[in-house]
Amino acid sequence: MNKLKLNYTSLSFLPILVCIPLGYQLINNIHFGGFKLFQDFLISAFNPKIDNEIIITVIKRLNETILIGFFSWLVSIIFGAIFGIISSNIFYKIFNIPNFFYRIIRFFLTIIRSIHEVVWGILLMQIYGINFSIGIIAICIPYIAVNSKVFAEQLETIDYKSFESINQINAPKFSSLLTLIWNPIINTFKNFGLYRLECSIRSTVILGLFGIGGIGTSIFLSFQTLNFRELWTYLWSLAILIILSGLIFKKIKFNTTNKILSIFFISVFFITILFSFSYFLYFIFNNNFENFNSVSSLFKSSSDLGLFDFLKLVLETIILSLLSTGIAISLPPLVIGIFNNNTSKIFIKIFAFLLRLIPTPVILLTLLTFNNPSVSLAALTLGLHNAGITSKLLFTNLDSQDKRNYIAMKSLGISKKTSWLLGLFSQQAKSYLAYCAYRSDIIIRETAIVGVIGSVGLGWQLQESLSSFAWQEVTLVLIAYSSIAIVGELINGKIKNSLT
Amino acid sequence: MNNNTVLELENISYKYKNDLILNKVNLKINSGEKIALLGKSGSGKTTLISILNGTIKPTQGEVKLFNKSFEELDRKQKSKITTIWQDLRLIEDLSAEQNVNCGLLAENNFYFAFKNLLNISSFKKAHKYMKLCRLHTSIYDKKIRKLSGGQKQRVAIARSLIQESNILLADEPFNNLDPKLITTIKNLLLENVDKNNTKKSPKTALVALHRLDLLNDFDKVIGIRDGKIFFNIKRNNLKKIHLEEIF
Numbered sequence: 001m002n003k004l005k006l007n008y009t010s011l012s013f014l015p016i017l018v019c020i021p022l023g024y025q026l027i028n029n030i031h032f033g034g035f036k037l038f039q040d041f042l043i044s045a046f047n048p049k050i051d052n053e054i055i056i057t058v059i060k061r062l063n064e065t066i067l068i069g070f071f072s073w074l075v076s077i078i079f080g081a082i083f084g085i086i087s088s089n090i091f092y093k094i095f096n097i098p099n100f101f102y103r104i105i106r107f108f109l110t111i112i113r114s115i116h117e118v119v120w121g122i123l124l125m126q127i128y129g130i131n132f133s134i135g136i137i138a139i140c141i142p143y144i145a146v147n148s149k150v151f152a153e154q155l156e157t158i159d160y161k162s163f164e165s166i167n168q169i170n171a172p173k174f175s176s177l178l179t180l181i182w183n184p185i186i187n188t189f190k191n192f193g194l195y196r197l198e199c200s201i202r203s204t205v206i207l208g209l210f211g212i213g214g215i216g217t218s219i220f221l222s223f224q225t226l227n228f229r230e231l232w233t234y235l236w237s238l239a240i241l242i243i244l245s246g247l248i249f250k251k252i253k254f255n256t257t258n259k260i261l262s263i264f265f266i267s268v269f270f271i272t273i274l275f276s277f278s279y280f281l282y283f284i285f286n287n288n289f290e291n292f293n294s295v296s297s298l299f300k301s302s303s304d305l306g307l308f309d310f311l312k313l314v315l316e317t318i319i320l321s322l323l324s325t326g327i328a329i330s331l332p333p334l335v336i337g338i339f340n341n342n343t344s345k346i347f348i349k350i351f352a353f354l355l356r357l358i359p360t361p362v363i364l365l366t367l368l369t370f371n372n373p374s375v376s377l378a379a380l381t382l383g384l385h386n387a388g389i390t391s392k393l394l395f396t397n398l399d400s401q402d403k404r405n406y407i408a409m410k411s412l413g414i415s416k417k418t419s420w421l422l423g424l425f426s427q428q429a430k431s432y433l434a435y436c437a438y439r440s441d442i443i444i445r446e447t448a449i450v451g452v453i454g455s456v457g458l459g460w461q462l463q464e465s466l467s468s469f470a471w472q473e474v475t476l477v478l479i480a481y482s483s484i485a486i487v488g489e490l491i492n493g494k495i496k497n498s499l500t
Numbered sequence: 501m502n503n504n505t506v507l508e509l510e511n512i513s514y515k516y517k518n519d520l521i522l523n524k525v526n527l528k529i530n531s532g533e534k535i536a537l538l539g540k541s542g543s544g545k546t547t548l549i550s551i552l553n554g555t556i557k558p559t560q561g562e563v564k565l566f567n568k569s570f571e572e573l574d575r576k577q578k579s580k581i582t583t584i585w586q587d588l589r590l591i592e593d594l595s596a597e598q599n600v601n602c603g604l605l606a607e608n609n610f611y612f613a614f615k616n617l618l619n620i621s622s623f624k625k626a627h628k629y630m631k632l633c634r635l636h637t638s639i640y641d642k643k644i645r646k647l648s649g650g651q652k653q654r655v656a657i658a659r660s661l662i663q664e665s666n667i668l669l670a671d672e673p674f675n676n677l678d679p680k681l682i683t684t685i686k687n688l689l690l691e692n693v694d695k696n697n698t699k700k701s702p703k704t705a706l707v708a709l710h711r712l713d714l715l716n717d718f719d720k721v722i723g724i725r726d727g728k729i730f731f732n733i734k735r736n737n738l739k740k741i742h743l744e745e746i747f
Binding site for chain 2: 159161162164165166167168169170171172174175176178179180182183184187259262263266
């Protein structure tokens with residue numbers, strides 16, 4: 001084994017050191033008042049409430065979740081593709097437009113992307129009130145920007161020589177553009193589109209916790225009333241939805257050579273654009289912006305937030321991101337490596353699935369039953385949830401990997417754990433770290449969710465400022481959030497590039 | 501420039517980073533002339549072709565097509581040149597027939613491009629040229645990445661032929677082709693044919709070659725070395741000494 005691979009391997013484990021300060025603070029913050037509640041929460045998982053009434057509620061709530069999730073996905077994937085095209089350099093090459101515009105659009109999309117859908121949701125709810133369509137809009141805004149980045153990245157892979165060749169034919173510009181981008185767009189949709197639908201449904205659940213509707217709202221209400229049996233009914237039904245949708249997605253195959261199907265997709269594309277624009281206009285002209293009448297205070301009012309407090313919140317958010325990322329990176333390989341047998345693997349997979357399934361606010365509220373609010377607790381929550389996601393990827397990659405090295409090492413008498421580390425994991429470490437770099441972008445944005453619930457960082461301040469209509473503070477917090485996310489994305493981009 | 505000149509290079513130089521790829525090249529190509537471009541790998545043949553078709557701009561000098569500089573020409577005028585690239589430059593994810601139909605993009609509107617991608621456009625013309633290039637019907641709807649080197653080569657040639665342009669620039673177009681096919685393809689490339697496969701009008705062609713046994717059908721031979729034209733002579737005047745200069 002060469003030295004370089006050992007470095008990637010050790011880098012995957014090193015971040016677990018965050019557990020030292022984290023553990024210290026968590027132990028100091030333990031309180032015993034809520035252990036009974038925590039126990040009830042765990043027991044209820046095996047005894048969910050099942051009766052006619054709750055089944056009807058589940059169906060109704062899931063229906064709402066699917067509708068919000070589906071429509072926000074449809075709109076965000078279509079507009080994501082459009083923005084992806086106009087933020088890719090191939091568009092500017094074909095139309096001979098200076099790259100300056102492309103940088104402006106990309107920067108604008110980066111800012112929009114840097115703010116989590118929950119923040120958009122809370123912000124829009126504060127302005128427009130609770131509304132079914134607010135959920136769709138709140139998800140669509142950052143998702144369009146996220147999707148556009150993925151589409152643009154794929155369009156960057158277009159062979160420059162193909163561009164030169166089409167360009168030399170001297171076809172009309174739009175014909176050249178369409179011919180060049182068609183397959184990268186279709187392939188991105190095939191590989192990435194359905195995953196984004198799953199993300200949309202998850203985001204709908206999270207937004208539901210903040211009152212948008214759907215199953216998320218039911219989960220939150222049952223948690224607030226400490227009705228854990230009901231809560232688990234909702235969580236298991238959500239699990240069934242996610243598993244079923246995963247199975248359906250695996251079966252779906254897009255055949256672009258099927259003419260009828262192609263025409264259907266194109267019709268959906270144009271109808272969605274038309275409907276979105278119509279709805280946007282309707283939304284603008286039919287809202288009286290009752291709650292936004294204090295917009296003028298954005299420029300007039302002075303903020304009560306002192307510089308020191310503000311910097312403390314920024315620092316808290318950064319620490320929260322770093323600690324969570326550390327857990328999300330190192331925990332999965334560490335646990336899989338230590339408990340390296342088939343039975344443990346099944347348990348780890350179930351546990352990871354539950355961590356992915358249970359929305360972060362619910363995990364945090366559960367942990368708050370026996371621990372005081374702190375940065376460490378919020379970091380643990382976010383870290384565990386994301387470890388559930390990174391472990392899924394790690395399991396998938398390890399399961400599909402050639403195991404000959406591992407078997408050869410074991411046959412030499414090397415221990416099972418060492419053989420796993422050197423014969424299996426070391427081959428995956430580099431790509432695993434690259435994915436974790438991408439994941440840490442998301443973790444930075446997700447600090448807003450745990451911040452709101454867990455009284456830490458800028459997320460908490462945002463909630464407070466919005467509740468008191470302190471728009472200047474809101475603006476300040478959003479700028480700070482955006483800046484942290486953008487700097488984080490730049491750093492992670494550099495890390496990803498060095499790893500791929 | 502006389503009235504017969506279709507393409508002209510005036511004092512063309514091209515620099516890439518610190519390397520001078522073409523050095524003060526002057527060249528006139530008259531209508532109906534068939535010119536073979538000879539030179540070693542890296543001598544500047546591909547760059548010369550790329551400058552002639554307007555893909556790259558020279559660092560110095562001017563390119564004229566029909567007595568007008570490239571900047572003055574509209575899209576339709578520029579599309580009178582067709583190129584077969586050495587690296588083919590086909591779109592890998594599209595089928596063979598879709599790639600050939602791409603040659604028709606210049607004379608059609610956006611809707612045609614759309615239909616081509618959806619596979620609902622007419623492939624009649626594409627099939628005609630694919631057949632002329634001896635491509636079997638079974639590969640018409642196959643993706644480019646699934647084809648052999650020789651099949652890809654013929655798809656690229658069919659895409660060029662379907663443009664029915666009067667000026668052909670080709671960079672090693674006979675690569676990957678077996679000897680039997682070379683004669684057929686060479687005739688297709690150097691002569692315009694009508695729908696009955698009979699010769700129509702003379703075609704202007706500049707073809708970069710490695711193989712000297714293919715020179716018989718050319719009127720002139722240009723030798724290039726280190727970015728400079730060493731000779732530009734009638735084929736009948738080509739002597740061993742000329743070849744020794746460039747190879």
